[in-house]
Ligand SMILES: Nc1ccn([C@@H]2O[C@H](COP(=O)(O)O)[C@@H](O)[C@H]2O)c(=O)n1
């Protein structure tokens with residue numbers, strides 16, 4: 672068994688009615704909300720899939736099925752903490768994680784450090800080991816048309 676593992680994740684949510692988005696556990700004011708079973712936090716969902724994928728443990732929908740009413744409106748930080756426990760039980764921890772949010776609006780930059788703090792806290796790692804950044808898609812595609820928001824994540828696991 673190698674001493675490092677790599678994982679990647681991707682998530683999308685369509686915009687819907689609402690006045691804020693939950694992103695990296697931060698309440699970001701916006702002219703839309705998202706359609707989702709949980710709080711619809713694409714940043715944390717992509718991160719969970721990266722963590723699970725690194726150990727081939729399936730995906731977020733396997734661990735927190737959208738058909739299960741207990742996850743309705745759920746705080747996605749609880750998903751991250753659960754995934755982190757699964758890694759710890761197997762002798763792994765996140766070495767570093769890097770996340771990219773893709774949307775035209777809202778601007779992510781002003782909120783990125785608060786997201787990094789939340790994620791580092793939930794993973795029990797240094798904030799310098801968590802990157803959160805953003806890009807538009809130059810007005811192309813569903814994000815460019817302002818129909819939704821996407822995030823991708825990568826993480827490296829190291830032996831705990
Ligand atoms: N939702 C977003 C999108 C982008 N940013 C920041 O703007 C920079 C330029 O974005 P481009 O897509 O034009 O390359 C990007 O590097 C981010 O710093 C943002 O904060 N929120």
Ligand SMILES: C[C@@]1(CO)OP(=O)(O)OP(=O)(O)OC[C@H]1O
Pocket residue numbers: 682683706707708709710711712716731732733735736737738739742
């Ligand atoms: C997070 C879960 C929880 O039921 O539901 P959603 O909030 O709809 O989010 P999605 O990214 O579609 O992942 C599936 C589910 O695990």
